Amino acid sequence: MMCETCSKVPSSHSFRKLNYDEKHAWFYSLDSEASDKDSDRIKSHILNELEWYHTTFPEGKWSWVFDSKDYEFNMNSMNIFLVFVDILKIYKGTLQKIRIVNPNDTIRSMFPTLVKMLPDRVSEILEIRE
Numbered sequence: 001m002m003c004e005t006c007s008k009v010p011s012s013h014s015f016r017k018l019n020y021d022e023k024h025a026w027f028y029s030l031d032s033e034a035s036d037k038d039s040d041r042i043k044s045h046i047l048n049e050l051e052w053y054h055t056t057f058p059e060g061k062w063s064w065v066f067d068s069k070d071y072e073f074n075m076n077s078m079n080i081f082l083v084f085v086d087i088l089k090i091y092k093g094t095l096q097k098i099r100i101v102n103p104n105d106t107i108r109s110m111f112p113t114l115v116k117m118l119p120d121r122v123s124e125i126l127e128i129r130e
């Protein structure tokens with residue numbers, strides 16, 4: 001169940017359960033604290049976590065706190081963002097909310113563009129917390 005990369009180096013990826021029960025799970029990520037920036041391995045890590053929750057609690061819904069503290073945008077973060085879009089396409093049916101916290105100027109300036117790339121329903125349940 002655990003991500004192979006994280007089982008060797010636990011700080012590799014940042015997407016984890018904050019708390020959960022059979023009805024709902026809060027997941028949290030802080031991209032800037034993750035040491036492994038490989039988008040395929042990040043995808044596998046996140047899918048692993050979401051699959052576990054949805055398999056264990058078939059009625060469960062989920063929400064995502066995206067901590068954008070120290071977020072930097074570069075070519076690779078675009079790849080990672082596209083991974084997020086793929087994952088949201090798969091799991092948008094049970095997604096309740098995405099909450100962006102600690103937004104910086106990079107996030108604020110890119111937000112309108114990024115929102116357009118998200119699957120339909122997802123952009124409506126996205127919020128930024130200042």
Ligand SMILES: [Zn+2]
Pocket residue numbers: 003004005006007012013045
């Ligand atoms: Zn991992």
